Amino acid sequence: MMERVENGSKPGVRMAEKPEGYEGTGFFATSLEKVVGMARKNSIWPLPFATSCCGIEFMATMGAHYDLARFGSERLSFSPRQADLLMVMGTIAKKMGPVLRQVYEQMAEPRWVLSVGACASSGGIFDTYSVLQGIDRIIPVDVYVPGCPPRPEQIIDGIIKIQHLVETESLRRRDSQEYKAMLNKFGIE
Amino acid sequence: MEFSAEDKVINTLKEKYEGDVLHIESPYNFLTITLKKERIVEIIKYLYSHPETGFKYLTSIGGVHYPELNQIAVVYQLHNLIANLRVRLKIYLPVENPVTETITSIFAGANWMERETYDFYGVNFIGHPNLKRILNVDDMIIFPMRKEYPLEDQTREDKNDSMFGR
Amino acid sequence: MDMDESLIGQAPPEEKQYSYLNLGPTHPATHGIFQNVLKMDGEIIVEAEPTIGYIHRAFEKLAERRPYAQITPLTDRLNYCSAPINNIGWHMTVEKLLGTEIPKRVQYLRVIIMELARITDHLICNAVIGVDTGALTGFVYLFQQRELVYEIYEEICGARLTTNIGRIGGFERDFSPKAWAKIHQFLKEFPVILKEFENLLKRNRIFMDRTIGVGGISDERALNYSFSGPNLRAAGVDYDVRVAAPYSSYEDFDFIIPIGSNGDVYDRFMVRQEEMWQSLRIIKQAIDKLPDGPFHAKVPEFYLPPKEEVYNNMEALIYHFKIVMGETDIPKGEVYHCVEGGNGELGFYLISDGGRTPFRLQFRRPCFIYYQAYPEMIKGSMLSDAILTMSSMNVIAGELDA
Numbered sequence: 001m002m003e004r005v006e007n008g009s010k011p012g013v014r015m016a017e018k019p020e021g022y023e024g025t026g027f028f029a030t031s032l033e034k035v036v037g038m039a040r041k042n043s044i045w046p047l048p049f050a051t052s053c054c055g056i057e058f059m060a061t062m063g064a065h066y067d068l069a070r071f072g073s074e075r076l077s078f079s080p081r082q083a084d085l086l087m088v089m090g091t092i093a094k095k096m097g098p099v100l101r102q103v104y105e106q107m108a109e110p111r112w113v114l115s116v117g118a119c120a121s122s123g124g125i126f127d128t129y130s131v132l133q134g135i136d137r138i139i140p141v142d143v144y145v146p147g148c149p150p151r152p153e154q155i156i157d158g159i160i161k162i163q164h165l166v167e168t169e170s171l172r173r174r175d176s177q178e179y180k181a182m183l184n185k186f187g188i189e
Numbered sequence: 190m191e192f193s194a195e196d197k198v199i200n201t202l203k204e205k206y207e208g209d210v211l212h213i214e215s216p217y218n219f220l221t222i223t224l225k226k227e228r229i230v231e232i233i234k235y236l237y238s239h240p241e242t243g244f245k246y247l248t249s250i251g252g253v254h255y256p257e258l259n260q261i262a263v264v265y266q267l268h269n270l271i272a273n274l275r276v277r278l279k280i281y282l283p284v285e286n287p288v289t290e291t292i293t294s295i296f297a298g299a300n301w302m303e304r305e306t307y308d309f310y311g312v313n314f315i316g317h318p319n320l321k322r323i324l325n326v327d328d329m330i331i332f333p334m335r336k337e338y339p340l341e342d343q344t345r346e347d348k349n350d351s352m353f354g355r
Numbered sequence: 356m357d358m359d360e361s362l363i364g365q366a367p368p369e370e371k372q373y374s375y376l377n378l379g380p381t382h383p384a385t386h387g388i389f390q391n392v393l394k395m396d397g398e399i400i401v402e403a404e405p406t407i408g409y410i411h412r413a414f415e416k417l418a419e420r421r422p423y424a425q426i427t428p429l430t431d432r433l434n435y436c437s438a439p440i441n442n443i444g445w446h447m448t449v450e451k452l453l454g455t456e457i458p459k460r461v462q463y464l465r466v467i468i469m470e471l472a473r474i475t476d477h478l479i480c481n482a483v484i485g486v487d488t489g490a491l492t493g494f495v496y497l498f499q500q501r502e503l504v505y506e507i508y509e510e511i512c513g514a515r516l517t518t519n520i521g522r523i524g525g526f527e528r529d530f531s532p533k534a535w536a537k538i539h540q541f542l543k544e545f546p547v548i549l550k551e552f553e554n555l556l557k558r559n560r561i562f563m564d565r566t567i568g569v570g571g572i573s574d575e576r577a578l579n580y581s582f583s584g585p586n587l588r589a590a591g592v593d594y595d596v597r598v599a600a601p602y603s604s605y606e607d608f609d610f611i612i613p614i615g616s617n618g619d620v621y622d623r624f625m626v627r628q629e630e631m632w633q634s635l636r637i638i639k640q641a642i643d644k645l646p647d648g649p650f651h652a653k654v655p656e657f658y659l660p661p662k663e664e665v666y667n668n669m670e671a672l673i674y675h676f677k678i679v680m681g682e683t684d685i686p687k688g689e690v691y692h693c694v695e696g697g698n699g700e701l702g703f704y705l706i707s708d709g710g711r712t713p714f715r716l717q718f719r720r721p722c723f724i725y726y727q728a729y730p731e732m733i734k735g736s737m738l739s740d741a742i743l744t745m746s747s748m749n750v751i752a753g754e755l756d757a
Contacts, residue, residue, distance in 0.1 A: 063501075064495050095325075095408055127342075128341065128342070130324075300727055326408075
C-alpha cells in the first residue's frame with residue numbers, strides 16, 4: 001500500500017519548501033536573499049581539512065551509510081579557492097596553524113568554518129605545549145561540533161546548522177563593518 | 190655446560206669490551222647492559238657483525254632523563270631476528286653536555302630515531318647527516334621532554350587555575 | 356673560423372634546471388598531514404625531503420602525567436584506524452609489569468578484537484590504494500564493511516573509532532549475545548564483499564600496470580631501515596611479532612604469514628589482502644575454541660571491584676578507593692612489550708619508578724620508523740607513483756608524529 005505525499009509528487013521524495021513570494025501564471029516573485037540562500041544552502045562545497053581521527057569519521061560520513069552527498073556536498077574541493085565550507089577535523093598543532101590560516105585566507109567570500117571534534121574546537125584532551133588550543137584562536141568559526149570523535153550523525157547535525165546559517169545570512173553581511181571588525185580581531189584583512 | 194643465549198651474548202661482548210660493561214641485568218627476561226659511552230658505536234658494530242650475536246635489526250632508540258642523577262640515558266634496543274634474541278644497551282650522558290656518536294652508518298633507520306632523541310632531549314649525535322628538529326617547531330629553544338619543562342603551554346591566559354585544583 | 360666539427364647539429368650544453376614541488380601538508384592525496392618537498396626533473400623525482408610534526412601532540416610527555424589506566428585513551432589516538440590493537444598492547448605492557456596472569460578466555464577475546472581491528476586497518480589502506488589509482492568504487496564498498504565492525508565495537512565498549520576497549524586485566528563485561536550476533540553476521544557478510552573487491556583489482560590490467568614495479572625496496576634495505584609489518588613482509592622477510600614472540604595465545608592458532616617478493620605497491624596490496632583472509636581464519640578459530648572462564652584477571656591495583664561488593668564488602672571498598680585515588684602500589688622496573696599492529700611492531704617501553712604515573716613511556720611507532728625510507732623509495736619515479744607509494748605504505752599521521 002503506497003502512501004501519496006501531499007503535493008502529488010512521488011512517494012518517499014520530499015520537495016523543499018518554497019520561500020514566501022508572489023505567484024502567478026509562469027512567474028514567481030520573491031526576494032533575492034531567499035533564493036540565493038536556498039541555492040547556497042543546498043550546494044555547499046566543503047573543503048575537508050582532515051588531520052587526525054576525526055578525519056576517519058568524516059570518511060565514514062562521506063561513505064554510503066551516512067551519506068553527506070545528499071545534502072548537496074557531493075563535490076569535495078581540496079582547493080580553497082573553490083570551496084565554501086572549511087571543515088577542520090582533527091588536532092591542529094602549532095606547527096600547522098600558519099598552514100590553516102593560509103588556507104582560510106585563500107578562500108573566497110562567502111565562506112563558513114565548521115570545527116569538528118574536541119581538538120579543533122578547544123584543543124581536546126591534548127593540553128600540551130605543541131597543540132593549538134582551539135582553532136578559534138586563529139580563524140573565526142561558525143559552528144562547533146563537539147565529540148572525540150563525533151559520530152557521523154553529529155557531523156551531519158553540524159552541517160545542517162551551517163545550512164541554516166547559510167540560508168538566513170544577509171547578502172550584505174560580508175561587506176558590513178561588523179564583519180570587517182571581526183576579521184580584524186583575528187588579524188585577517 | 191650449555192650456555193643460554195643471553196650468556197653467549199654477554200661472553201661475546203666481554204671477550205673484547207670487558208672494560209666498557211658497567212652493569213648487566215635482565216628485568217622481565219630482557220637482557221639489559223649498561224655501557225660506557227665512549228665506544229658505543231664500535232660495540233654496536235661488533236654486535237652487528239659477530240656471528241654469535243648478529244643483532245642486525247634496530248628496534249628503537251630512546252632517551253630517558255634522570256634528574257636525580259643529572260644524566261640523560263640513551264637506550265638502544267637491538268634484535269636478532271634469526272635467533273629471536275633482544276638486547277637493550279644503555280649509555281648515560283651528562284645532562285650539561287649530552288654528546289655521543291651516531292650509528293647511522295650501521296643502521297639507516299637510526300636517522301630519524303636520533304633526530305627524535307635530539308628534539309626531545311638535546312642529545313647531540315656527532316656525525317649525523319641531518320641533525321635538526323623533527324617533531325617540534327623548528328624555532329623551539331628548549332628540549333621539551335626533559336623533566337624540568339612543563340607539559341602545558343605556559344602562555345595561555347584563559348585557564349582558571351583555581352578551578353583545576355592547582 | 357675554427358669550429359669543433361662534432362658540435363655541429365647539437366644543442367649547446369646547459370645546466371640542468373630542477374623545479375621544486377611542494378607536496379604540502381594539506382593535499383588531497385596524502386592521507387595525513389606531512390610535507391614533502393620534491394626536487395623534480397620534469398616529471399621524474401630526483402630528491403625528496405619530508406617534513407613531519409604537523410600533528411605532534413606530545414603523547415610521551417602527556418603519558419608521564421597520567422595514571423596507567425588513563426593512558427589507554429592516548430594510545431587510541433596513535434594508529435587510530437586500528438585503535439583496539441594499541442589499547443590491548445598497552446594493557447599487556449602494564450600486565451607484564453605487574454606480572455598478572457591473564458585467563459584464557461580473556462586472551463581469546465582479545466585476539467578476536469585485535470584481528471577485527473587489523474581487518475579494519477587493512478581495509479582502509481587497500482581502499483585508499485584503490486582510490487589513488489582511480490578506483491573509487493572499492494572505497495565505498497569497503498567503508499560500508501567498516502560500519503559493521505564499528506557496530507561490533509559499539510556493542511562491546513560503546514565507542515566507534517577511539518575505542519578505549521577493555522581494562523588492564525581483561526574486559527569490563529563479557530560480550531553480550533547481541534555482540535556475538537553481530538560478529539557472526541560480519542563473518543557471514545564480509546568475505547563476500549572482500550572477494551568482490553579483490554576481483555575488481557587483483558588481476559585488473561590497469562591496476563597491475565600502475566602498481567607492479569613501483570616504489571619497491573629490497574629486503575636488506577628494508578631491514579636496515581627497521582621496517583616491520585606488511586611493508587617488511589612485502590619485501591620478503593617473514594617477521595611477524597605474533598609468531599616470533601607470541602602474546603595473548605597466538606600460538607594456539609593456525610595461520611600463515613603472507614610474504615611478497617619485490618616490496619612494491621602490488622606486493623603490499625596483496626600482502627594486506629591475504630592478511631585480511633588470515634585474520635578471518637583466526638577469528639573463526641578463536642570463536643570455535645573459546646573457553647569458558649572469567650572475563651577479567653585478578654588485578655587489584657587496577658580493576659574496580661563490582662559495585663555490589665563495594666557497598667557491602669570492606670576490602671572491595673578499600674580497593675575501590677585506592678584505585679580511584681591512584682594510591683595503588685606499582686612495582687618499579689623497566690619493561691618492553693610489542694604487539695603486531697596494523698603497520699608493524701608497535702612497542703611500548705615503560706619505565707616505572709613506583710609512582711602512579713610512568714617515569715618514562717616511549718612508543719615505538721612503526722610508521723615513524725619506516726617513513727624515513729620514503730625518499731629512497733621514490734627516487735627516480737614519477738609523481739603519481741610517489742603518491743601511490745605513500746598511500747601503500749599506510750602512513751597514519753597520528754602514529755607518525757605522536
